[in-house]
Amino acid sequence: MxxxxxxxxxxxxxxxxxxxxxxxxxxxxxxxxxxxxxxxxxxxxxxxxxxxxxxxxxxxxxxxxxxxxxxxxxxxxxxxxxxxxxxxxxxxEEAYWSRLRADGDGGAVMAARAAARVALRGVDRLGMALAVTLAAAGVGTLLLDDDAPVTTADLGVFHPRDVGRRRGRCATEHLRSAFPALRTSAPAGTRPDVLVAVSYGVPDPVRLRPLLREDVVHLPVVVGDVDVVVGPLVVPGRGPCTRCLDLHRTDADDAWPALATQLRVAPAPGTEVTVAALGSALAAHQVLAAIDGREVGVNAASLEVSALDPVPVVRRWTVHPRCGCDRVGEDARTPVAAGALGPG
Ligand SMILES: [Zn+2]
Incomplete structure (x- = not known):
């Protein structure tokens, strides 16, 4: 024994x-x-x-x-x-869950993670830290998507010689080297278990809203002037989506649509390093909770954290009555497009 x-x-x-x-x-x-x-x-x-x-x-x-x-x-x-x-x-990771699970079966947690597919859009300093955490946690497939170049604001998780190279490709190479068992591609039409979208200012509606129809569970991670906001985890047809959040913000400030339009195209300023570390850790925690079948804190809620205070603020969200995302029916959903899954 x-x-x-x-x-x-x-x-x-x-x-x-x-x-x-x-x-x-x-x-x-x-x-x-x-x-x-x-x-x-x-x-x-x-x-x-x-x-x-x-x-x-x-x-x-x-x-x-x-x-x-x-x-x-x-x-x-x-x-x-x-x-x-x-x-x-x-x-x-296996030892940790072996200590905590009633059945002591940390191996079952690792098996579920090995079978999981996570897509990641936005592989800047925060996104790359998230990818490394998920790979180290045992997630079997990571599909990275970011055509922007590595900049000096991404250093720490990227090397100075990476500057100017495409983030998605560069990050995939680093991860393959560090985690030889990791899969970084998937057959066309594969639906990820969770898609994480890292952005600045606002979530990108053009890229996120089709995910509702495609029935892809997704987690927005949005870096602001001070905070990073993780969530809500959007489960299509169940709970608020990113458009619901936009509509709630518009109720509070009727200039929000004009502001959001400008924020979408504003240059990405780079993420302060502790904000990136806290944001990536929170996002990884929530993605792993979803994969492991544990309670997800960002169901109809977001976590906001900053370099000022490491304790996240929890904000609850409801479906906005004018959004209609709770009426996204099974019939309206289509398989996720292959192109949405990142480099092959
Ligand atoms: Zn909605």
């Missing part, structure tokens, strides 16, 4: 041992004899049941008490239920 990956055995005081440190995946064992504490310590070495019984004999712990302790540890959720033989080191 072995502990769930990453958990460690800690001695608290005579008679008291602890496995793990976080209440969500740890247990404190009290009233132990010295021999029983040795037994708990032995879990560090992933002993077999026979090993524990043998150790119990040398430390004065009767077999029934060894089995009782083992059962207690199993019920506490600190033992790895899979306990497959020959289990080597697991990636930190």
């Amino acid at each position: 072995r502990l769930r990956p990453g958990l460690t055995v800690l001695w608290r005081r005579p008679g008291e041992s602890q496995v793990g440190t976080d209440p969500r995946c740890a247990v404190v064992l009290e009233g132990l004899t010295e021999g029983e504490q040795w037994l708990v310590e032995a879990l560090r070495r992933s002993p077999t049941a026979a090993d524990l019984l043998r150790l119990g004999r040398t430390r004065g712990v009767p077999p029934e008490r060894v089995r009782e302790l083992t059962a207690l540890l199993e019920r506490s959720g600190v033992l790895d239920p899979s306990d497959a033989p020959g289990h080597g080191p697991v990636p930190p």
Whole structure:
């Protein structure tokens, strides 16, 4: 038997041992004899049941008490239920979810991620940081789309020798080199599980609105003067879309359509590095939550974060009555166009 990956055995005081440190995946064992504490310590070495019984004999712990302790540890959720033989080191992502899931099956999370396809439009400093995070998290297919050149504002995630090259192609090369198992193309007509669109000022309606008809789940990430806004995650036909947000803003400021039109074509100023890091981390977190089947914080909500304050502000959104996106029916949806999926 072995502990769930990453958990460690800690001695608290005579008679008291602890496995793990976080209440969500740890247990404190009290009233132990010295021999029983040795037994708990032995879990560090992933002993077999026979090993524990043998150790119990040398430390004065009767077999029934060894089995009782083992059962207690199993019920506490600190033992790895899979306990497959020959289990080597697991990636930190798999270990993390193994500690937290009731079934201890971090491998199932990694399998779902490996099968997932994420499209990414806009591979600037923020977009590239997001792509690297998703690839490192185990997402199997990343489809990058950005024909703009790498600029000095993208350095950090790009190299100075990349300046002037096309971002999408350059980013794809870097990712393939760092993550050899990553797929960066997909057959024509493939629909991504999530498309992330990174932009400045406003989401690009010309490129995002067709995604409603094509039934593509998409996440706008919009960099502003101070904040980066992540969300809402647009699930066509369910919840608000980017046009709903535009209509709500127009209700609050009737000059918004004029402003938005100008923002769409304004030059991209580059993203402050901590804004890029915070925005990419939030976006990656939400994309992975959607892929893993966990609760998504940006369902009908957006998260706004800035270099001034690392704690995101949550803003709730509703479907705007004049938008009509909640009436996008199954019949109106068409398969996603192959060209929307980035370089082949
Ligand atoms: Zn809408």
